[in-house]
Amino acid sequence: MRPDTFDPHSPPVITLEMIHGAQKHLISTCIITFSHVLYDAVMASFSCRKIAEVPACNGNTPIYAIPYQGKEIGIFLSPIGATAVGTFISEVNWLTGAERFVMFGSAGCLNQEATRGKLVVPTEAYRDEGMSYHYAPAAPYIEVSNAPQVAALLEAFQVPYITGRVWTTDAIYRETRDKVVARKAEGCLAVDMELAGAQAVCSFHGFQLYCFLMTGDVLDLPEWDVAELGAANHSLDNLKLALKIAAAI
Numbered sequence: 001m002r003p004d005t006f007d008p009h010s011p012p013v014i015t016l017e018m019i020h021g022a023q024k025h026l027i028s029t030c031i032i033t034f035s036h037v038l039y040d041a042v043m044a045s046f047s048c049r050k051i052a053e054v055p056a057c058n059g060n061t062p063i064y065a066i067p068y069q070g071k072e073i074g075i076f077l078s079p080i081g082a083t084a085v086g087t088f089i090s091e092v093n094w095l096t097g098a099e100r101f102v103m104f105g106s107a108g109c110l111n112q113e114a115t116r117g118k119l120v121v122p123t124e125a126y127r128d129e130g131m132s133y134h135y136a137p138a139a140p141y142i143e144v145s146n147a148p149q150v151a152a153l154l155e156a157f158q159v160p161y162i163t164g165r166v167w168t169t170d171a172i173y174r175e176t177r178d179k180v181v182a183r184k185a186e187g188c189l190a191v192d193m194e195l196a197g198a199q200a201v202c203s204f205h206g207f208q209l210y211c212f213l214m215t216g217d218v219l220d221l222p223e224w225d226v227a228e229l230g231a232a233n234h235s236l237d238n239l240k241l242a243l244k245i246a247a248a249i
Helices: 016-020 036-045 082-096 147-156 177-185 195-205 229-233 236-248
Strands: 029-033 049-054 061-068 071-077 100-109 119-128 141-143 161-169 188-192 208-218
Touching: 016 082, 029 036, 029 082, 029 236, 036 061, 036 071, 036 236, 049 071, 049 082, 061 082, 061 236, 071 082, 071 236, 082 100, 082 195, 100 195, 100 229, 100 236, 119 147, 119 188, 119 195, 141 195, 147 161, 147 208, 147 236, 161 195, 177 188, 188 208, 195 208, 208 229, 208 236
Parallel strands: 029 071, 029 100, 100 208, 119 161, 161 188
Antiparallel strands: 049 061, 061 071, 100 188, 119 141, 119 208
């Protein structure tokens, strides 16, 4: 990635106001889920109020507000990948006013011994994608600013967790053996597809991102193991935890 991709000085050609009009201020906190199963569970379990939608030529994405512990918390079903979720964060903020985002989902395991039976609270994300380089100066890793706060909340909720680095890539079919070895040697516990881009967008705009991951498929074995991937993708316990974090922050 070229180091001059980040341009914080000249104005953007296309702005959110051009696309969406004046900014709205409806909610302060929003949950990002990648699981249609968990999204459907929310729709079935809560009195959901549609407050906005992100328009696109391939279909609009609704944003709902749900009542939880005396607050209204937003939620939307995000497409997968750093570019997609980073763009959605900017648009959801503009359309709803949300400045705090709780993001959770599955990740590939790079260290079974360290992560077994624990959630991963990322502290840094290796920037093996493109989105983050448009929102932050070039560097191998980006700091996940609110990792201490997420860890403290999991501690208070008595949820087992481990903190450490993760590897964000936007090329699922190019997670090669040598890359797995290299990232694991640097201390990466897991590999995801969104965090580096999402954190860069949030840091650039001054938003707050709170992230935790559950490892599912395992990459640091002689053969790829997907036995736990479905459970990690669609864990109802993780949805409940995301709601608790959203209410607490």
